[in-house]
Structures are given as C-alpha cells and as structure tokens.
Amino acid sequence: MQQPIIINTGPERSSGRKAQLSNITAAKTVADVVRTCLGPRAMLKMILDPMGGILLTNDGNAILREIEVAHPAAKSMIELSRTQDEEVGDGTTSVIILAGEILAQALPYIERNIHPVVIISAFKRALEEALLIIESVSIPVDPSNETEMLALIKTAIGTKFVSRWSDKMCRLALQAIRTVAMDESGAKTVDIKRYAKVEKVPGGEIEDSVVLDGVMVNKDVTHPKMRRRIENPRIILLDCPLEYKKGESQTNIEISNEADWNRILEIEEEQIKAMCEKIIEFKPDMVFTEKGVSDLAQHYLLKADPPITAIRRVRKSDNNRIARATGATIVNRVDDLRESDVGTNCGLFHVDKLGDDYFTFLTKCKLPKACTILLRGPSKDVLHEIDRNLADAMAVARNVVFDPRLAPGGGATEMAISVGLSKKARSIEGVEGWPFRAVSEAMEVIPRTLVQNCGGNAIRVLTALRAKHAAGEHQFGVDGETGKVVDMKEYGLYESAAVKVQTIKTAIESACLLLRVDDIVSAKRPKGDSGNGMPQQGAPQGEEGGDMQPEM
Numbered sequence: 225m226q227q228p229i230i231i232n233t234g235p236e237r238s239s240g241r242k243a244q245l246s247n248i249t250a251a252k253t254v255a256d257v258v259r260t261c262l263g264p265r266a267m268l269k270m271i272l273d274p275m276g277g278i279l280l281t282n283d284g285n286a287i288l289r290e291i292e293v294a295h296p297a298a299k300s301m302i303e304l305s306r307t308q309d310e311e312v313g314d315g316t317t318s319v320i321i322l323a324g325e326i327l328a329q330a331l332p333y334i335e336r337n338i339h340p341v342v343i344i345s346a347f348k349r350a351l352e353e354a355l356l357i358i359e360s361v362s363i364p365v366d367p368s369n370e371t372e373m374l375a376l377i378k379t380a381i382g383t384k385f386v387s388r389w390s391d392k393m394c395r396l397a398l399q400a401i402r403t404v405a406m407d408e409s410g411a412k413t414v415d416i417k418r419y420a421k422v423e424k425v426p427g428g429e430i431e432d433s434v435v436l437d438g439v440m441v442n443k444d445v446t447h448p449k450m451r452r453r454i455e456n457p458r459i460i461l462l463d464c465p466l467e468y469k470k471g472e473s474q475t476n477i478e479i480s481n482e483a484d485w486n487r488i489l490e491i492e493e494e495q496i497k498a499m500c501e502k503i504i505e506f507k508p509d510m511v512f513t514e515k516g517v518s519d520l521a522q523h524y525l526l527k528a529d530p531p532i533t534a535i536r537r538v539r540k541s542d543n544n545r546i547a548r549a550t551g552a553t554i555v556n557r558v559d560d561l562r563e564s565d566v567g568t569n570c571g572l573f574h575v576d577k578l579g580d581d582y583f584t585f586l587t588k589c590k591l592p593k594a595c596t597i598l599l600r601g602p603s604k605d606v607l608h609e610i611d612r613n614l615a616d617a618m619a620v621a622r623n624v625v626f627d628p629r630l631a632p633g634g635g636a637t638e639m640a641i642s643v644g645l646s647k648k649a650r651s652i653e654g655v656e657g658w659p660f661r662a663v664s665e666a667m668e669v670i671p672r673t674l675v676q677n678c679g680g681n682a683i684r685v686l687t688a689l690r691a692k693h694a695a696g697e698h699q700f701g702v703d704g705e706t707g708k709v710v711d712m713k714e715y716g717l718y719e720s721a722a723v724k725v726q727t728i729k730t731a732i733e734s735a736c737l738l739l740r741v742d743d744i745v746s747a748k749r750p751k752g753d754s755g756n757g758m759p760q761q762g763a764p765q766g767e768e769g770g771d772m773q774p775e776m
Contacts, residue, residue, distance in 0.1 A: 239743040244334055247297035247738045248327045254301040255324025257291070258284045261317050262670070263704035264383045265678040280605060283384065283612050284317030285309040297738055304734050308726060313619020314380045314719075315727040318670060322638075322731035325669040329662035330739060338655055340739045346659035347739075349652075350645055351732045354663070355725060357644040361637055361698045362629040362721040373398055373621060379633050379719050380620040383704065384613040389430050393610070396597060397617035399435040403595040405625060414622045419545055419594040422614065424607040425578045428600035433610075438589040439549045440596040441542050443535050444575060444582035447522045450533040452575040457509035457533075459567035459586075461547055461554045465515035466499060466534070468492040493520060499558045500524035504532070506566055510573060512538050512546060533573070535584060548594035549586060620720050629721035632712040634701025635671025635689075637724050642667035643693040663732065671702045680707025 238246055260267040261282040271279040271290045279290055288302045304323060305316045330343050365372050377394040386393050404419040405412065423440055445452060479485050500521055503511060510533045511517075511525065517536040525532040538546070547554050552567025571588025597614065601607045624630075631637040645664035649657050671689060675682045685702060688709045692700040701717065703710045712718065 237743070237745050241334065243742055243744045244340065244739065245331070246295070246744065247741055248331050248334075250293075250295040250297040251301050251324045251327045251735075251738060254288070254293070254298050255321050258287055258317050258320050259673055260677060261287065262321060262383070263674045263677045264387065265704060266383055267677070268385075278605065279608075281385065281609055281612065283609075283616070284320055286612055288316075288320070296744060297741070300734065300738065304730055308730055309616075309619075312623055312720070312723045312726045313616045315723045319727045319730050321669055321673060322666065322727060323734050325666040326663060326731060326735040327738060329666045330659065330735065333659055333662065334739075338659070340742070342655055343659040343662075344736045344739055346652075346656040347663060347732050347736050349656070350660050350663035351729065353645055353648055354641045354667075354728050354732075357641045358631055358637060358721060358724050358728070361640050362631045363718070365624060365628045365630045365718075367625050367628050370398070373624065375716050376624060376630060376718055376720065377617045377621055379717055381613050381617045384616070385609045386430075386613045392431060392433065393614055393617055396433060396435050397614060397621050400595055400597055401618055401621040401625065403435065403437075403592060406593055412625060414625055416615075416618050416622060418541065419548055420597060420618065421541070421545060421595075422597045422599060422611050423583075424599045424601075424604070424611055425581075425583075426601065426604055426607060427579045430599075430601050430606075430610065432600040434598050436585065436587055436596045436598060438570060438585070438587040438592050438596070439542070439545045439594060440586075440598060441535070441538060441546070441584045442581055443538060443584045445584075446517050446534045446536050447526060449526055449531075450522075451509075451531060452533075454509045454533065454573045455571070456568070457570055457573045457586075458507065459510045459512065459546070459550050459552050459570060459573075460503060460506065460508045460561065460565065461543055461552045461567070462511065462513040462558070463515070463543070463554050463556045464513065464558065465517075466496070466503075466511075466513060466521040466536075466558075467516050467518035468495055496520050497524055500528075502558045502561060504528045506561060506563065508532055508566060510535070512543060514538055514540060514543055545594040545596070546586060549589045549592040620723065623720045623722040627720070627722040630718035631721040631724045632699045632701055633717040633719040634704060634710070634712055634715070635674050636699055636701030636712050637719075638667045638670040639689055639693050639701065640698040641728070643690065674702045674704050675707045678704060678707040685709060 261269065261284055266282040268280055268282050269287050271287065273279065273290065279286065281287060285305045285308070288305045293299055293302065301320060301323060304319050308316045308319045333343055334340065365376070367373060374394045377397050378390050381387060381390055381393055400416065400420045401414060404416060405414045423442070477488065496518060509530060512535050514537065517534050522534060525534050543554055546552065547567070549569065550567030551569040553565040555561055555565050569590045570586045574585050575582055576585060599607055599610055601610060642664045645660065645667070649661040649664060652660050668686060672682050672686055675685045685707060689700060689702065692709065699711055699713045700709055701712045703715065
C-alpha cells in the first residue's frame, strides 16, 4: 500500500499572504545585517564561532557564511552572496542589500492584493531595461593597460580591510592574474583557483608579501645531506612511490633455509635500485613524488652523480603547479620516463625557513603559468582577512580579462538605472507600472546606504544626484569617504561591468523566486518512520525532523 502523504496544518505551515510576508521580513533582516558593510566607511563585524575563534571582517560573503539562520528565505538570501562571490568575486554585500530592498518595495503591492505573477512580470521587464542601461553607461577598458587595471582593482578592495595597503595588494593581484592567464587557440583561461596558490605565513610585515615567479611548497628535503640550493635544476615529477611495492593481496611465503630469506630481501633492494637507476639515467637534480621515498631509495639518489634531491608526499595540486611552472610532466611509472618529461624552466631551487616551517622554493622560472602568492602579516586573523580581500581583487581582474567594460562606481550606475526605469515606467500601462517603479526606487538603496554609512544627509545628496542623472550626467555618484556628489570620471572610481550585471541579475531573479513562494511546509515525518515505509527501530523521542521557524 502506498504511504499516506501528510500535509501539516499546524504551526509548522504558513501559506498565502502569511508566507510571502514572512519571506520578505526574513530577506529584509538579512539585508540589515550587512547594510553597514557597504562602502569605504564600512563598519566591521566581529563574529564568534562555536569553537571560540573570532572572525573580524566587513566582507558580506564572509559574514553571512558564518551566521546561522533557521528561516528558509534567509538561507536562500545567504546563498545569493556565495553565488555572487564564486561568479565574480565582488558585490556580495550589494547583492544582498539590493535583493532585500526590492522585496521590501514589493510589500505594499502584495498588501494591495496585486498578484505576485504580475509583480514578477514587471520585475523581469525592469531587469531587461536595467541591463540595457548598464550597457549604455559602460566604457571599454584595455586589460593590458596597467594604470587602468590597478585603478579598477583598487575600487574593489578600497572598501575592505586591506585598503591601507591597496597599492601593494592591487599589484599582487594583477601580477598573479597575468602569470596564470593563458590563451590557447583563441580560448582564454584564467584559473586562479588551481594555479595561483596563496601561502599565509605569520610573521614579517604586510609589505613583505610577494608574488613568486614560480612555486613554493611547505616541504623540506627527505635526507639532511641532500642539496638545499641548486641553480637551473633538472626536475622530474612522479606520481608513484620510490619504495618496494608490496602485493595487494595477502601473500604467504614458506622459507626452508636462511639463504632464501636473504634472497627475498635482496629482491626488494634490487627493485628499488632498478627504479633509482632509471631515474638517474636522465641526470635530474631533483625528484618530486606524491608518494613515499624509502631510505634505500634516498641512499641511491644521494650516491648519484650529481646527487639528487628528493621531496616526497607533495600534494596533487602542488605537483600540478610545479608542472606548469617548470615545464615538467607528471609521470605515473618510472619506466615511462622520457627526456621531454624533465622540467628545465626553473632558475633556482632553495629551501628556506619561514617562521617555524621549512619551505621549498622553485623560482626564477621562464614563463611560469602558475604562481604562489606569499602573504606575510602580524597574525593569522589578519592574514585570513587579507587572503579574502586578495581573492576578491583577483576575481575582479579576471572579470575584466573576459569582459573588458567598466561601469561608474559610487552608486552612479544604480542611480542611472533608477532614473532610466522611472522614465520608462511612465510609458507602461496598467498595474505593471507600479512594481516597475518599485525596482526604480529600490535601486536608490546603494547610493543612499553609501551616504548613510559615512554620516551624510541622505535626502539632500540623493536629490542632488537624481538631478544630475535626470540631466543625462550618468557618471556622477557618491564619494564614499565624504558623502558628497562627485564626478566618477574625475574621481577615477570605476567598477567591472560584469560585477554590476551579475549583482542586478541575481538580486531581481532571487526576489522573483521568493515572491513565487506561497506555502512554507515543514517536511516532518510521523514518529518511528524512516521514510521508506518501514518503522524505525529505537528512534529517539522528540526528534521528528527539522522544525521550520518563521523567525530569524
């Protein structure tokens, strides 16, 4: 017999208007959490984790990732910030504030009994119009122009913790992006996740941070007598162990005399010797392997001429970066080694001690397509925050490589959209004109929040800014430091158009998604039911599935 479907009608279920109002309230609450984190005068949030550690940041994504919420709409909003961070790396705070404001502006129309489908239809039209306005106010940029690129990256991290060292961080980000960028048969790839590794080493000053023209690995040589500094090394990369390979299944050997036991040990040694001789044939200076290196193998490598330095148990990701930087090929079996697999692009290998750990450096590489960013700083908390900010800077620089357009910052683009949609709303007949105008009003939340966060007079500044945009001067925005209306062209504050497009798309589409919800049902199961129709043995009393709480 089919299992009955139980629809909750108790306190765990909210439907119709109640569900929509609950969702809008939750979204506004999440937006209010990060509202003060927008702009260069942003306040920091101190978040205590369950283990007693602290997170000190004004990065919207980092804050929302750490806080716990029970309401499903609030969880959906937090997901927006993560998506924005993965897609374009910037605008994580803006997208939450904007989505919350759009839903807040939709509230009066829901209370007037305008159907959510009508509101959603108007929002979709407003989105299409907004994208056209961004296109019209954007200007092209040359990704090879260092001055323009540095100014753009500075905009992305000027509101963050590292703004004091923004010149240094911008150069690090740009250098890293240019190192890992590849153009293969017209297809551009900039894989910063895999090939631009950030190593955080507490100690020193933030100004000591560098992008290495090669790779750095947290490893030391396997034997104390091995060379720790080699110029122009020949490098072999392996994905196999340099030790005796034991049988995978259980093996039993019966030994009748003592000589047989010695012979078994000799066979093991001969196998390792054969592997080492195969490697020595290519006269490498260094061998990196992802697996282990036995004491006997170290002995044979050390006795070679020239003596070979071995480094074992290297991570797969680190080995891939070494391969890209040195021109070597990772080999799965020693027997498959060829001369073309040996890496010769590295200029210098050396082992240095930073703090308490030893690090292997492979630097001075010719055309390295992978790099390591070495961050120094006073404490781990500071280094984690610098790492987050640097990731945003690199993501923004990567966006420009793929979409070389800039939009004016400081709320100028949002105000241009607001004024443009307001004009367009006059020509829309029927009920749809009202929600269309609601998006126009919601767009003003970005410049308004910028003014509020630096203690300015929001009404006076927004009126002056609206007048400028109505006259067609779309490059005017808010100076986040003083709260005054300034020309972004002279001020030099431009943002990647890809970030703006993604922010507005994500905010409006998520608002449409939450407005479509008219029923929130907690999927609770009857006691003792395991979900497959069979009673559950020994189910703890009181644990009946996750209760859906309408509050934050």
